[in-house]
Amino acid sequence: MLDVRRMQVLRAVVSSGSVTAAATNLGYTPSAVSQQIAALERQVGLPLLERVGRGVRPTAAGWLLTEHAAIIAKYVAEAETALADLRAGRTGLLAIRYFATAGAALVPPALAKWRAEFPGVQVDLKLIDPGDPLPEVVRGQADLAIVVSPRDQPADGIRLVHLLDDPYHAVLPKGHPLTAKRVVDLADMADEPWVSNELSGGRCQELMLSACASAGFTPNFIVESDDYATAQGLVAAGLGVTLIPGLGLGQRHPAVVVRRVRNPEPVRSIYAAVRETSLARPALAGLLDALRDVATQ
Template structure:
């Protein structure tokens, strides 16, 4: 097992750029720093620092261990802060990051119930990415499966969110129960995502599988604007079904898209060591219940 203290010494040397600077920062002698590095190299059986001229620089293994040492220090700091807050009787805190649709549809319905069950826990909701950021306990996110989830995190599936097409009520396809994606190939499309998002790629990949590339007549990077453009008769838009709970398509027709059925996978990602914390576990359980309910209740009828 690697010695945590020696890992921290290694990180200090890597960040300071020299043994002397690390010694001054940590309050050690240069000799003590060198001894810690030598012991860590023996433990790992790997060269961690190499000499360059009159100085030193980390090897690839040294940089790798220094990165993990930083994560360990961060977790130790969080643990110390949490313990100090507990001893002082301070209110517990739960920080959750989310994307807009999830924030509008999945989170609000659970907050009253969660507040009754955990009145001493303060929930802080943050729009935007939080995965891996210090202080974030969980993030609701769209992922292409769990293969890319970093070590130290756990991805918990919430729901598969299929896409629907939003049409003007007088559109020739409005009378169909389901719409084959290929039948939208000749329509003017209204974009509703930023070009780099996974959600947009899901739709484009499905269109490619159906044999066409959509012509985007209107560029809109949010669901509300896209639906408004559909209402004005400027085209059609394809968006996740869950979004209908946040952006009701009033006076419009929504139909499931098939052959293929594009869908996005929504997860809540948590830190592995915190996943079983009672408050966080309860928050996730409530999210899962709400996700199941929303998935069953959102209708695609006109």
């Protein structure tokens, strides 16, 4: 295999016209340059330079290697530039996973804010809902996932960055007696028929049921829905009451009334999950900052 470093020494000799000038430019001694050329000639099996007066000129083999050395130098320079851009966060790819309500409320404005600083970084966005986006970060298939506070401690090497606390609200049909209150005690909803709007066995449903248990009851679910919009429609039709987190109330049905809840107030905490080893990436750190800014607003 040809020695690339020796090829660059040959290129320096050809471009300068002499061994002495190349040695000066490279910071070598003339003897060291001559040794490098001799070693390359042994590899090639052909002479690479011939004397012309006080200087040298390349043979056909010398010209060939010089041209390829220039191409190699060009690609090395491009690789160094690409690596510098990647280190600085100017290029690369971020894989982001999220659940529906976070995707609607947090991800778009955060990406718009972040894109102004990192226009060259590509984004792979994927909705994981129903289901938990966290395992994709654990498996290395995603760089960041927006998640509801997990039941257990995250795996080693995973950091949870708190974004916001998202309280649940009582959603009632217009004209319901509880709409007369500005704040509804959760126990006041104990005897009502309920509309289910959370994935059975999911973390959000667990948080809601835990709050109801603290208030001394288990909701009587008489109808189930797959999303918050459908649940609002069912409530508006008078089929029951429900609890929906604030991020899920971006589009409110005109025939429902929303009230704060207390004693207790169910809250789901929303985090960005990232790998510890990825936090040094400027683009990822910038996205975390943008998500926190949007969550604060």
